[in-house]
Amino acid sequence: MAQIALPSIDYMVILQILIIFGSATALLLIDLFIPANQKKITALLALGATIGALVAGPYSNSGVTMANAVAFGSSTLIVNSIILFATAISILFASDAMHKQGIERGETYVLMLLATGGMLLLAQGASLITLFLGLELLSIALYILTAIAYPRIASEEAGLKYLIIGAFGAGFLVFGIALTFGATGSLVLSEIATRIPVTGIERSLFFTGIGLMLVGFGYKVSLVPFHMWTPDVYQGAPTSITSFMAVGSKVAGFIAIIALVQMLGAEAQVITPVLMGIAVLTMLVGSIVAINQTSLKRMLAYSSISHAGFVLLGVLGSTQATGLRAPIFYLAAYTLTNLAAFGVIMVLEGSEERDLTLADLTGLWTRNPWLTGIMALALLSLAGVPPTVGFLGKFLVISAVWQSGYMWMAIIAAFASAFAAFFYVRALLSMFSGTTDRPRMTLDARSSLALLIVAVGIIAVGLMPWSINAIALAGS
Amino acid sequence: MTQLSWFIALIPAIPLLGFLLNALFVKGEKANGLIASVAVAGAFGAAIAAVLGLNGLDEASRQISIPLWQWLAVGKLDVAFGLYYDPLTAVMTLLITGVGTLIHIFSVTYMHGDARPRRYFAYLNLFVFSMLMLVMSDNLLVLFLGWEGVGLCSFLLIGHWFERKSVQPGIVPSEAAAKAFVVNRIGDAGLLLAMMLILSRFGTLSFYGPDGNSGFFSKLSEASFTMVNLGSLGTVSVVSGIAFLMILAVVGKSAQLPLFVWLPDAMAGPTPVSALIHAATMVTAGVYLVVRNHMLFDLAPDAATWLTIIGTMTALIGATAALTQFDIKRVLAYSTISQLGFMIAATGMGAYTAAMYHLLTHGLFKALLFLAAGAIIHGLHDVQDMRRMGGLAKSMPTIYRVYLVGAFALAGIFPFAGFWSKDEILVHGWFNAQSITTTVVLLFSSLLTAFYMGRQIALTFAGEARDNELHAHEHLGTMKWPLILLAIGAVVGGLINLPGLYTLHDWLRPVLHEPTELYTVGMGVFATITTLLAAGSGYLAYRIYSGPALASIKSGAEDPAHYYLGDIWKGFELGWGVDFVYQRFFVRPYRALSEYVYEVFDVQAIDGILVEGSARSVGALARLKSQAQNGSVRTYAFVFLIGVVLVVGYMVFGA
8 A cells, every 4th residue: 555645744834724723623612511691701712712823923934834735924924914803803793793683602703713714724825725725614614604693584595695606606716726737737836837838728728727716716805797796695694794704705815816816927917907807897896886775784895896806906016016015905904994894883783683774874973973983984994085094005006006007007996996985975974964863872892892993903004004014023 | 303393293283182182072062162272273373483493594494304204115115204394384384273273263153052063173173184284294195195184074064064954055065065075086086196106207205305305306307208108198298297187186176177066065064164174275275286396387388288277267267156146155165266266377377476375365365254254144144145135234344344354355456465466476477477368367357356246245235134034233252353363364464475575485485496576667557457457346346236236136036137148147157067067977977877787786686586596496595585585696696607708718818
């Protein structure tokens, strides 16, 4: 019998992934012994694991391990930190909102950790198999999380839809991987980069594979025309899950797309026109359709679609000298902003299960000025008004695109962001205007803490963008 | 930091502190008003101290750079969050904080009894802070922060009375606020793109750089012959490209043709807001931007020509529109548009000092007119229609006097402030730039200015009260002294740059490097003629509207001139229909497009036509479909597939 040579593993490269998966497994067992009305203990443990992984980041080793399947580097550190930060905030949100709505279950937090592990795997993936594994792990956990508000019909339907479209997208991804493997004989990104076929049928097969993989990841980050599940799923899922999903899976999915583009190196110019077209479509469809929305979560869903277009632009711009800073910073900005916006909506829902509309924001100021202030910050950041972090993200992306020579793209982006301001302003107006006879609201400590952190982040990172680097690298 | 630097840093810091105090902690109308006023007054004190300090330095070293912290350091991008202070900034800070203080004090009485004084005063301080950041920044990115900040505050303050479904004359405050914001954002996109072009060509956004000689200004001349290829649109020099993009920003912020449509509607905000933001300070930001970047516009004569054309046309359109309004604030709003046109035209002709001169005097007398109009509205319990006024000279004697002063200054009557500054623009156009057409149009606009002010004085103050139900009374409170001080300013404001003395000119020379000119006899004759014409025009209007035309001035009735001019008059009244064009060609199509895309991509999913099929193909969904049909998976997959076919098709054939 032939010996199977096991690849050597540097555990310090996969330290964060290990912590997350390890604690998820442990928590699954521990949760059995936690009584149903005490699930906040599970939340607390999950939070601890997330923070532990966050702190462990700077102590991880840079390098590639497990037969070139998983890698870690300085930009991975920042991306992982963004993901773990989003998870920590989302756990705080979930433990407040799900408890209020009576749908708190221990497995929620375990699933969130598993999804987080998938995101980290995506961010650290150095081979196509790792990327696929990460995406599937993330997706399957999210399908369940979306439907976790059983017996709420909307939630179940959203979960099912997500599953169907997800399976659809995964099929293309696998097929793409197969074609790429067939054309190059390798699954490792760095090896594929050196073996890109220059002519013949192999070249067509290879780029078809790349195209299918772009589709597979593109649906995850809601690029047009693979975006249509987004509003339904965002609307149907429990809001605390929506915020987790909107933020985490977008960050992770984009990192995978960036990895693909980087792998192509100079050959990336072949797919540039496709990316450009998709980016413009995504920006425009997102911001045009958002105007007609009344449901807040749907509105934010379309807004997130339009933001995905901006990130993709940043990816385009980063093929040149400017590096990956622009798209990664944009993702960080997007994370902070959307956590704040969805967080406020979640708090507003309270124990109700209703889908909130624009009208529900009316007179929010009189009900809770602090909450209004945070939502205002989030909306301004979404609209890209300085000094919020959202402005800086747009600025960096447009500047990267401009410097890469795609002047017209930069112009379209600048005006798209100007017009998109319209629907954020509409929401802003209704919060500050009108009166409502609904009672004042008080906030739970967990949500307050989480909202405070993201609100401070929106301003502080906007004024001191380097603080993201500084925080992520602290301790190393 | 030196002592002077501390004073400079204090100027924006105090209003920011005032904003934070009011927004977060202080409750109670009195305390809010007090804190806000004291904050701006403190900033004014710091501004005076800073000017004195700057005056003590020798001319060459009158530029102080205060880097506060590193904002961006990303590759080529290296931007400090820094303040900059030079003679140009100094006069702007004095205007902003000086007029700002008076308007804050005025507001204390004006806003008494308002439902939301805390918010009002907090926003007002935030506005002053943003405006100060705009003029005190040492690079374009921080300037942009202030630029968007003032736009945001303007938006919030225009919408202050959001609960009123409509304020006179039929504007919805919340819609006016959104309109102002969105129109401004279009201009802002121009500034953003100008920054991109500067950054990619010069690698810095700093005006002068930390040592005063390493900013993009110092690199402009070497780039003035580099061309940018715009594809089918031809080529343009880099400098002109930047200048044209900046013009877009100027046109938005300073309410110039074709983006001026937001300013008349912005009058839905409280009147002190109109005085501070939409007359004295924010709308002049565009003029400041051009003057600050004058080296750029000097090297881009094609762009400068467009500035002149835009400014001149706006001056004329604004004046003709002001002629026809019956709303007391709307007259002033169109007048502001017109006067901003004068300033922009001046910058286009290279008369930067004249533009700044007019900016400063206009800031005084237009703030005075707005505040006085506010006091009238206050005394008449929110009546703004001049057709219902008349005879206010008797019931509001103080307001009448200060209003007259403001009107004389605006009309350019010797020796009031507006006479000197407007004359300088006209003189420059006639003698230096020798652009006869421009000067004639501007002169004609200034005669119209005198005419509409004469009309306004007649309709508002002359004769007998037309509506006795109004119970006109004058109750000024803290409104009195701001009015009187501004009136004094409107009388003597011209002193800052009298012909022959040229104080402002000398003060700004380190920044603008404009040569001092001799004042010739010809210029004196020219000035005499223009002021006589203006006086005649104003007097004529006064006689017409307090005499023969008076009989037909009734609430709801048309102006008598409408009878003779018909649709032309109507066209003037609607601001030459620019708004209509936008509605017809941009707003409505955009909404239609949005609705169309929405129906194709969104509604179809909800109405459930296609749910049937998907339910069959996915058995488990059948149970759900009758209860919650909000989205068809089959449609999604179909659109998805089209995308896949396109992408793969491109990859197969394109690679």
